[in-house]
Amino acid sequence: MPERKSRKDALRNREAVLAAADALFVSCESPEDVTMADIAAAAGVGKGTLFRAFGDRAGLLRALYETRLEPIREAVEAGPPPLGPATPPYQRVPALLDAVLCFKLDNRRLALALEESGSSSPYQAEHYERWHRLLQSVLEQIPGLTDSAFTAHALLAATRADLVEHLAGQEHVPRERMRAQLADFVTGVLPSAP
Amino acid sequence: MPERKSRKDALRNREAVLAAADALFVSCESPEDVTMADIAAAAGVGKGTLFRAFGDRAGLLRALYETRLEPIREAVEAGPPPLGPATPPYQRVPALLDAVLCFKLDNRRLALALEESGSSSPYQAEHYERWHRLLQSVLEQIPGLTDSAFTAHALLAATRADLVEHLAGQEHVPRERMRAQLADFVTGVLPSAP
DNA sequence: TAGAATGCGGACCGTGGGTCCGCTTTCACG
DNA sequence: CGTGAAAGCGGACCCACGGTCCGCATTCTA
CATH class of the missing domain: 1.10.357.10 (Tetracycline Repressor, domain 2)
Known part of the structure; x- marks a missing residue:
């Protein structure tokens, strides 16, 4: 069935976001002071990208x-x-x-x-x-x-x-x-x- | 020591807030859709009163x-x-x-x-x-x-x-x-x- | 009954999750 | 290659909510 393959930049960004989020969570005091904007910035993408890829937090x-x-x-x-x-x-x-x-x-x-x-x-x-x-x-x-x-x-x-x-x-x-x-x-x- | 007694309207309002909050929590789907403003409104007081009395949520x-x-x-x-x-x-x-x-x-x-x-x-x-x-x-x-x-x-x-x-x-x-x-x-x- | 102290309330603010839309990149096909 | 359209990008923007502030009202004291 569907599962149309994503564009490669989308995939790359997805990985970047996961990596950035991981890093931020490891090095934070409390998880709630890692904001979505922080993650987007650390991954070098816009917030839109991040929400498009994962829906929500x-x-x-x-x-x-x-x-x-x-x-x-x-x-x-x-x-x-x-x-x-x-x-x-x-x-x-x-x-x-x-x-x-x-x-x-x-x-x-x-x-x-x-x-x-x-x-x-x-x-x-x-x-x-x-x-x-x-x-x-x-x-x-x-x-x-x-x-x-x-x-x-x-x-x-x-x-x-x-x-x-x-x-x-x-x-x-x-x-x-x-x-x-x-x-x-x-x-x-x-x-x-x- | 201190413990200067509160004014009676303060006490009344405190009770009103507690009662209102209680009622709202009982009759809600999920606790997070009971906001502070809701509680204040239900108790018939302003938000300031509520925060003055209890500090925060x-x-x-x-x-x-x-x-x-x-x-x-x-x-x-x-x-x-x-x-x-x-x-x-x-x-x-x-x-x-x-x-x-x-x-x-x-x-x-x-x-x-x-x-x-x-x-x-x-x-x-x-x-x-x-x-x-x-x-x-x-x-x-x-x-x-x-x-x-x-x-x-x-x-x-x-x-x-x-x-x-x-x-x-x-x-x-x-x-x-x-x-x-x-x-x-x-x-x-x-x-x-x- | 006057003056001070205490409290009131709602306009206001900052923050953070989530959306939107004009622009860019990719890709399939010729 | 060239090209058009689909897929994706990004950051300005929106809004809800917790929390603050301060001019005005109420209560207490003498």
């Missing part, structure tokens, strides 16, 4: 996020254990959450920007849906869990970007300690094999 | 929130079991989280408005601090828990306003079911007494 954030997320997505969908589908559920659940946590640690500002993207809640984002479905389906294979849907939500909530930011930023919890805490929590939630 | 939200929260706070600090301090930890933890959940169910829009209050994360709010400290201290009395601070964060994260809103609003999970899910989750997290 949320669209740009989403596009960036998906890009960053792709390697992990692949590792989860078709990679080797402990992330890939061949992993037994008991090991895979902590591995998945650890991956999410690490991702948010590595992309703090971006994740933050996306979750507080003004309007709608993070729960309507399509990538959240994906994580939740996956986690739920894995949890379902673990006997003794009563409600895999809610459990998946609750576990993912423990990796929310602003919580991560709070722990890492304000309370200076080091990365490895946080990973250990989350891992402990997760294994505590899973029914202990008797 | 976040201040107003906070004031409203604290007001609503007060009964629960009292019940927790000095009330009878299962919320009050006399309750044994194993029962009190689920009771506290249930109270939080019910509060957010009863004040969905308001809690939402506060958490997404633009700028700073909910984790810097003083009322979050309070809940966290309390929950942590109760968790500490339960043997076998390795990290009460993180566990408290993670449990509270399961009651985040936008998650509650998502479950109640989009997925139409009924109140009692949600309470049961949370209760199950919480007891799952607490180490089972052997």
Whole structure:
């Protein structure tokens, strides 16, 4: 069907914008003081271009996020254990959450920007849906869990970007300690094999 | 010290604003389409009055929130079991989280408005601090828990306003079911007494 | 009941997301 | 190549909203 290919300048500009936005988010105090105009200027394009390419702020954030997320997505969908589908559920659940946590640690500002993207809640984002479905389906294979849907939500909530930011930023919890805490929590939630 | 008493019209207006804001938040689709001007108009005062009384949007939200929260706070600090301090930890933890959940169910829009209050994360709010400290201290009395601070964060994260809103609003999970899910989750997290 | 102190209110401002439209660049086709 | 039209560009512009300001009204004090 359609998918008529874009002009090459459009493509080049799209990349420039993504790169500029990424850089700005990495080197900012708080995501909300990176404005659309800033990004356009840093990318050397006009605001119109930026909005034409991504629709609105949320669209740009989403596009960036998906890009960053792709390697992990692949590792989860078709990679080797402990992330890939061949992993037994008991090991895979902590591995998945650890991956999410690490991702948010590595992309703090971006994740933050996306979750507080003004309007709608993070729960309507399509990538959240994906994580939740996956986690739920894995949890379902673990006997003794009563409600895999809610459990998946609750576990993912423990990796929310602003919580991560709070722990890492304000309370200076080091990365490895946080990973250990989350891992402990997760294994505590899973029914202990008797 | 100071605390010079306010004029009575100031006090009256303050109440009018709180009432108007409350009403508007209850009957709105999304908290972000209740503007400050709306609130001022509904309260029959000028915008200046509103900002004089509460400083800024976040201040107003906070004031409203604290007001609503007060009964629960009292019940927790000095009330009878299962919320009050006399309750044994194993029962009190689920009771506290249930109270939080019910509060957010009863004040969905308001809690939402506060958490997404633009700028700073909910984790810097003083009322979050309070809940966290309390929950942590109760968790500490339960043997076998390795990290009460993180566990408290993670449990509270399961009651985040936008998650509650998502479950109640989009997925139409009924109140009692949600309470049961949370209760199950919480007891799952607490180490089972052997 | 006069004067000061406190508060009122709405016109006004700055900012930032998003739009618009005349001009430029690209590309398919001859 | 040359050429015309589609695709894209960019920055001036718009508007909504949070927040400020200051001349006027109300309340308090003596």
